[in-house]
Amino acid sequence: MSTTTETEIPLRQRVAENPQPALIWAAVGAVLIGVELGAILQVVGAVAGVVVNLIPGDPGASAVQSLQAAFDAIPTLVSRDVIPNQGYWDGTGYENTFLGLSPAVAWAIRVVFVYAYAFAVLAWAWNGYKRFRRHYRRVDWTPRDDVVNRFRGHSWGKFGLIIVITFVVMAVFAPALGPTTMEQNILQPYDYEVSYWSEDTQSVETVLVGEANLGSGSQGAGDENVAPMTYDDFGRFHPFGTATNGKDLFTQVVFGARISLTIAVVAMGIAGLIGLGLAMITAYYKGLADLATVLVSDSIQALPVIMVLILMLVIFQNTWVRELYDGAVLIILIFSIVYWPFIWRSIRGPALQVSEQDWIDAAKSFGQTPTQVMRKHMAPYVFSYMLIYASLSLGGIIISVAGLSYLGLGITAPTPEWGRLIANGQQYVASPSWHISLVPGLLITLVVTGLNAFGDGIRDAIDPQADTGDEAAATGGGA
Amino acid sequence: MSRWQYFLRRVLMSIPVVIFGTTITFALIRLGPLDPVSAILGTQYNPQAAEQIRTNLGLNQPLWSQYLDFMYELFTFQLGQSWVIAPGTTAYELIEIYAPRTIWLGFWSVVIALFVGIPLGFYAGLNPNTPSDYAASFGGIVWRAMPNFWLAIMLVTALSQLGTWTNGLFTWQTWIVRTNVVTPPALGFFQSPVEQFLADPGGWTESFIRATKQIAPAALVLGSASMGNEMRIGRTAVLETINSNYVETARAKGVSGRSLVWKHIFRNALIPLVPIITGEAFLLLGGSVFVETVFAINGLGWLFFNAAINGDLPLIGTLMFIFILILVGTNILQDFLYTIIDPRVGYDG
Numbered sequence: 046m047s048t049t050t051e052t053e054i055p056l057r058q059r060v061a062e063n064p065q066p067a068l069i070w071a072a073v074g075a076v077l078i079g080v081e082l083g084a085i086l087q088v089v090g091a092v093a094g095v096v097v098n099l100i101p102g103d104p105g106a107s108a109v110q111s112l113q114a115a116f117d118a119i120p121t122l123v124s125r126d127v128i129p130n131q132g133y134w135d136g137t138g139y140e141n142t143f144l145g146l147s148p149a150v151a152w153a154i155r156v157v158f159v160y161a162y163a164f165a166v167l168a169w170a171w172n173g174y175k176r177f178r179r180h181y182r183r184v185d186w187t188p189r190d191d192v193v194n195r196f197r198g199h200s201w202g203k204f205g206l207i208i209v210i211t212f213v214v215m216a217v218f219a220p221a222l223g224p225t226t227m228e229q230n231i232l233q234p235y236d237y238e239v240s241y242w243s244e245d246t247q248s249v250e251t252v253l254v255g256e257a258n259l260g261s262g263s264q265g266a267g268d269e270n271v272a273p274m275t276y277d278d279f280g281r282f283h284p285f286g287t288a289t290n291g292k293d294l295f296t297q298v299v300f301g302a303r304i305s306l307t308i309a310v311v312a313m314g315i316a317g318l319i320g321l322g323l324a325m326i327t328a329y330y331k332g333l334a335d336l337a338t339v340l341v342s343d344s345i346q347a348l349p350v351i352m353v354l355i356l357m358l359v360i361f362q363n364t365w366v367r368e369l370y371d372g373a374v375l376i377i378l379i380f381s382i383v384y385w386p387f388i389w390r391s392i393r394g395p396a397l398q399v400s401e402q403d404w405i406d407a408a409k410s411f412g413q414t415p416t417q418v419m420r421k422h423m424a425p426y427v428f429s430y431m432l433i434y435a436s437l438s439l440g441g442i443i444i445s446v447a448g449l450s451y452l453g454l455g456i457t458a459p460t461p462e463w464g465r466l467i468a469n470g471q472q473y474v475a476s477p478s479w480h481i482s483l484v485p486g487l488l489i490t491l492v493v494t495g496l497n498a499f500g501d502g503i504r505d506a507i508d509p510q511a512d513t514g515d516e517a518a519a520t521g522g523g524a
Numbered sequence: 525m526s527r528w529q530y531f532l533r534r535v536l537m538s539i540p541v542v543i544f545g546t547t548i549t550f551a552l553i554r555l556g557p558l559d560p561v562s563a564i565l566g567t568q569y570n571p572q573a574a575e576q577i578r579t580n581l582g583l584n585q586p587l588w589s590q591y592l593d594f595m596y597e598l599f600t601f602q603l604g605q606s607w608v609i610a611p612g613t614t615a616y617e618l619i620e621i622y623a624p625r626t627i628w629l630g631f632w633s634v635v636i637a638l639f640v641g642i643p644l645g646f647y648a649g650l651n652p653n654t655p656s657d658y659a660a661s662f663g664g665i666v667w668r669a670m671p672n673f674w675l676a677i678m679l680v681t682a683l684s685q686l687g688t689w690t691n692g693l694f695t696w697q698t699w700i701v702r703t704n705v706v707t708p709p710a711l712g713f714f715q716s717p718v719e720q721f722l723a724d725p726g727g728w729t730e731s732f733i734r735a736t737k738q739i740a741p742a743a744l745v746l747g748s749a750s751m752g753n754e755m756r757i758g759r760t761a762v763l764e765t766i767n768s769n770y771v772e773t774a775r776a777k778g779v780s781g782r783s784l785v786w787k788h789i790f791r792n793a794l795i796p797l798v799p800i801i802t803g804e805a806f807l808l809l810g811g812s813v814f815v816e817t818v819f820a821i822n823g824l825g826w827l828f829f830n831a832a833i834n835g836d837l838p839l840i841g842t843l844m845f846i847f848i849l850i851l852v853g854t855n856i857l858q859d860f861l862y863t864i865i866d867p868r869v870g871y872d873g
Contacts, residue, residue, distance in 0.1 A: 351810030
């Protein structure tokens with residue numbers, strides 16, 4: 046080891062010595078973030094709005110509102126305003142659409158644009174990591190490099206990663222991806238109007254969105270069906286067709302992706318925190334703490350998960366928790382409570398192993414507090430095992446949430462959910478309106494396959510000798 | 525510690541688990557925000573009837589005595605009765621009616637999953653990295669990722685439409701014996717099988733086939749997740765065994781291919797499949813709610829779901845207790861199988 050690598054030069058100084066790669070990277074980043082600054086600020090504004098709402102008395106609500114209005118006014122590259130698709134035919138050409146193209150083409154361009162932007166951002170982030178590794182990192186090699194390299198050589202895992210990214214982008218950019226907005230088409234259809242070309246009168250007419258929806262539902266044969274990739278009678282384009290009530294299926298699907306992803310990730314995050322925390326405590330103190338946790342987790346694991354979910358959703362049906370985010374908050378809480386024992390189980394062994402290491406003794410004898418020892422010397426070694434288990438469990442949660450919503454217990458209207466869409470189209474599977482049930486089901490299959498593949502990739506990358514026995518339990522909620 | 529002592533310790537450990545699990549159920553039902561009495565009465569709430577039920581269920585006793593009563597009754601198998609979905613019927617009668625259908629469904633879904641999943645997985649493991657391996661593996665993964673309820677809907681539709689699609693050449697309903705696609709299986713032939721069989725062998729066989737055909741699509745769906753798991757684990761297990769030293773040795777000794785596969789590879793590859801197979805109990809219980817709902821098989825899952833949405837909390841408590849017993853029993857069975865099959869497993873667990 047040379048002396049330069051051993052001396053602690055702060056990162057800032059290392060960048061100052063060789064600024065070019067960092068500058069190029071930062072400049073590209075500034076452009077990428079700059080074109081979407083409005084959207085980022087809008088998210089900040091929305092979060093601020095929620096926070097203000099939670100504080101009693103709503104202090105500064107008006108300030109936040111004016112701030113939100115200001116943020117909304119900032120133009121962003123990937124938005125509905127830049128590439129609008131909700132125009133109409135006026136007899137000679139399309140009005141109010143992007144470059145006068147047909148709504149279908151304008152929508153397709155926007156989708157391509159959104160994905161191009163998202164992948165550009167990811168490529169930029171990846172490039173940043175590579176630049177850091179090449180130019181600024183103090184050491185030439187860390188064990189994590191091997192993990193990254195193993196994952197890069199894992200085509201099945203990369204296939205999963207691409208599907209997961211596609212799904213996440215769908216959830217994040219949901220408002221920009223839909224051919225219409227949630228507000229207009231699903232929440233308040235009677236507050237908005239659309240213009241359309243009427244064949245009867247040979248002129249442009251306007252109609253309330255709600256009434257247009259009534260006339261474009263998919264309920265089986267003939268006139269009562271708006272198939273995928275077609276226009277309805279009011280000149281509106283529906284990439285996935287319409288649901289039985291005439292609302293746009295694609296818009297519901299992308300917002301459904303949002304709620305599925307939120308529930309899966311947040312629930313797994315909370316369960317992971319509980320599991321990790323308990324694993325640290327039980328591995329550090331052992332004895333009674335361990336025995337008590339074994340007992341509690343075994344008991345929770347002995348309960349049939351789906352049945353407990355159903356029971357808890359019924360018991361909490363008329364409470365305020367059930368109302369939050371149309372039930373998502375309650376579902377997240379239930380999943381965290383039900384899933385932490387599985388996480389704890391999967392990392393208990395590695396945690397116990399780490400706690401036996403010499404460096405733990407050394408840290409203790411140096412007078413470090415138990416919390417420090419757990420956080421700095423134990424948790425990092427166990428974290429990767431938790432990551433493996435969590436990534437393999439996400440698919441199971443998505444399926445379970447869809448299943449509960451299918452039964453009418455999960456996410457309630459108006460928030461769209463894939464399982465509810467499947468239930469919505471159940472009677473029409475054999476009719477021309479097959480798309481209502483088929484599309485969300487295929488998407489769930491695809492996303493869960495992708496998540497499992499991604500999890501496999503992570504497992505093989507982090508722990509090439511991994512035992513394959515545990516994961517079966519991870520993937521099954523049984524829905 | 526000998527392995528039987530270890531096994532005994534696991535069995536003893538399951539007693540507090542059952543008690544604790546039942547306590548959680550009690551807490552949910554009695555301490556949750558849903559009042560059992562108003563859930564039972566629903567819209568027909570009147571104070572007199574409420575008081576009546578409250579006394580009957582012992583709800584005006586102090587909480588600790590309610591808890592002791594609840595536990596005592598369950599653990600002595602006084603399972604109470606239904607209050608909403610079949611008022612006055614005892615839980616025993618309900619279970620006697622509904623459980624056989626679920627058991628029949630569970631039995632076939634385990635069998636189908638085993639007899640499709642394991643051979644496919646072993647085949648893929650014995651021919652690794654061939655196109656047929658990739659096809660089988662990928663198929664298994666996608667099959668496992670499909671939500672049961674959706675798969676069930678699609679299968680029901682496909683089976684109902686088969687006649688239309690094939691222009692009447694093949695219809696599921698008339699294939700071998702006449703059945704409906706969506707129906708509870710007729711299990712009358714199980715009442716006293718030997719006598720019935722002796723009295724009318726042909727008729728008995730036909731009703732057996734009919735009941736099997738009625739349950740087959742649902743069992744296929746319910747077993748889908750386990751089938752995928754078994755395939756995967758089976759494949760990995762075979763791959764690991766095939767590369768192990770004792771198989772090399774046996775091969776070097778000149779053991780024939782067939783005997784190598786059956787005696788040395790197959791048996792050892794079965795070990796990691798044990799938890800997958802016993803773990804099916806969890807998948808089956810949870811999945812039964814969805815599959816039974818779509819296929820209109822009124823079994824235990826269906827009973828639980830309906831008891832839940834109709835607020836029949838006393839019945840739910842009983843059913844939950846039974847499910848816990850089933851699952852804990854399966855875990856003990858798993859430990860037992862491990863103890864027999866693999867003497868190396870888990871002394872320090």
